[in-house]
Amino acid sequence: MNVQPRPPGTGGRPVGYALSGAAGGFARTLLAQTLLIPALAPAVLCDVDVPRLHALCLELGYAPERLRTCTDAEQTAAATAAGHIALVADQELLGAGQWDVLVEATGSPAHGYAMARAALTAGRHVAMVSKEVDSVAGLHLARLAADNDVVYAPAEGDQPGNLIRLLDWARLLGMDVVAIGKSSEYDLVFDPATGTVTQLDRTVPAPAIGELLTLGEDVRGTLAARADAVAALPTGATADYCEMAVVANNTGFRPDVERLHYPVARIAELADIYSLREHGGVLHETGAVDVFSALRLPDEASFAGGEFVVLRTNDAETWRILAEKGHVVSEDGRYATVYLPYHLMGVETPATLLAIAAHGRTPDAAPPGRHAVLAGRAQRDLAAGTVLDMGGHHHDVTGVQAVLLRDEDAPADVAPLYLAAHAELGRDVAAGELITLSDLANPDPALVEAWNLGGEWAREVA
Known part of the structure; x- marks a missing residue:
């Protein structure tokens, strides 16, 4: 800027x-x-x-x-x-x-x-x-x-600010954006010589990836096979869900599914993957926010936790020319991806x-709304008296799976994940249940007030 x-x-x-x-x-x-x-x-x-x-x-x-x-x-x-x-x-x-x-x-x-x-x-x-x-x-x-x-x-x-600016730019240019998102923090690096995949400091055998380096005609089938091949590596960092909650509430884009799709994807495939299901992609509808795990070879450049927008193409000849220049366009020519392969903190x-x-403002700033809620589902039965400690990698809450709920799918008393963090449960929560405010024995009163007042304001300006 x-x-x-x-x-x-x-x-x-x-x-x-x-x-x-x-x-x-x-x-x-x-x-x-x-x-x-x-x-x-x-x-x-x-x-x-x-x-x-x-x-x-x-x-x-x-x-x-x-x-x-x-x-x-x-x-x-x-x-x-x-x-x-x-x-x-x-x-x-x-x-x-x-x-x-x-x-x-x-x-x-x-x-x-x-x-x-x-x-x-x-x-x-x-x-x-x-x-x-x-x-x-x-x-x-x-x-x-x-x-x-x-x-x-x-x-x-940070990725939310960068992605919001990228979307503002795309909207300024009149682009018909169908999906926005970022890559997860660490790439999946496949070494054909050893048949292994490395993510940061962890390497696992994944020889099947060698046969899955291209999407082929069955996009969703290939993605499922890739996910199976790297299942030993973690997917779905809590920080990713949190960042996409910020993006959703500042843009109106919402999760397509509550755990996000997290496709294992190469950069050149993003336009094909984030197309509508009727066109072979993963999206149930447009206006989605999502995260992907970047798959690359050792000598290929990283996506570096960067951000992307996927858009519908308009003039076919324009995008044919752009595809010749190396821009990412889907196989059927309906979609294209524009991306920033970085976030430089x-x-x-x-x-x-x-x-x-x-x-006195940021460019193209618009009032946010409550379009999505970062919440948590119990990963196991949690007894009353359990303190929801923070631990693990990327701000996980112990015993709780982060989920990103669309606004209409969020119960009125759902507890935002980072309000529930450090609180004590006042009653038992069964595995798979969403944690609600009424489940918490001692939530921070200032944060509860901020959460409730923010919801009231969002309804006023909607």
Whole structure:
């Protein structure tokens, strides 16, 4: 996004941002990129581990004399007024500093919501990185932003923000988009020499993939065979469902099935796979959001957790010309795929921050709605008194399968997954049942209120 920012303050000062979860991986990439952008500057960095945060800033090349560890509001205010960077452990100190946009990157629904709410009600913008926060409280935070004439938006650099921008671009061009989505975080890399498939640091035998590298005429049959061949590898990260919940509620696209399709797919096949079932694909209807597992050979480029849109072609000759140039068009010519093979984390987030400062909005922003709900089904019988702990890989909730429900399929009292996380069950939940708010003995009252108020607002603006 090429943006010429209007400095929000006087004297041409840079756009100042506060950053929560500031010692994490996403934060590191943003802080590193900021050093290359004179129009942008960190003002307050918040993390529970301030010594680690201080060491990170020094490692990245921030001048030691700019870094001020602050333990109260007066110190924080003085540090930012002098152009220094305030490092704080207490989230309550964020508001004492001088800055324009909060980048919320804790991943904690309770803490992230509290910080975002405080920023918005104080008349400051919020760029949301924490999908967990957005999946529970995003609609209410959007309402607070509207009420206070500021911006609340998913940040570019993470897949939701990138995919929303890609869809905005496609809509601007009048494209008839039938499906949108992303790849799962880690590719499936097939080595023909060994007949194995590697996903990140795990390798399993999968010789059958060697005979399944092309879709053939039976697309769904091939996909089923591929899924069987790599069944030893995990599919369906909770983080993927959460990201697609954010996308659904910001775009109106909804899951085609609650567990998503997760096809094992090569990039060139996406237009054929995400076509309607009557045309050989997997979709029951248009307007779908989904995730695929990228299959590639060792010497092929990665999809890198990137994003895609699948569209209906219009003029056949136009798309024949584009197909000759290497663009992905389905075998029957009805569909095409446009994609971004990347998400660069905080390296891209400055585009969102500068756009907000320049325009007081993000381009083509539209009011979100509750089009899908990230919920959870019990994977086994769960007894009353069970604490729904977080554990495992990618923010799983122990004993609970993440699902993405279409709005009309979500019971009125369904518990959003990251509101249920860490809560105790007040009654037994049988395997396969959705976890509801009434099942929880001690849900966070602030998050419950945010969830309910967000639903009310969504109904008002629908």
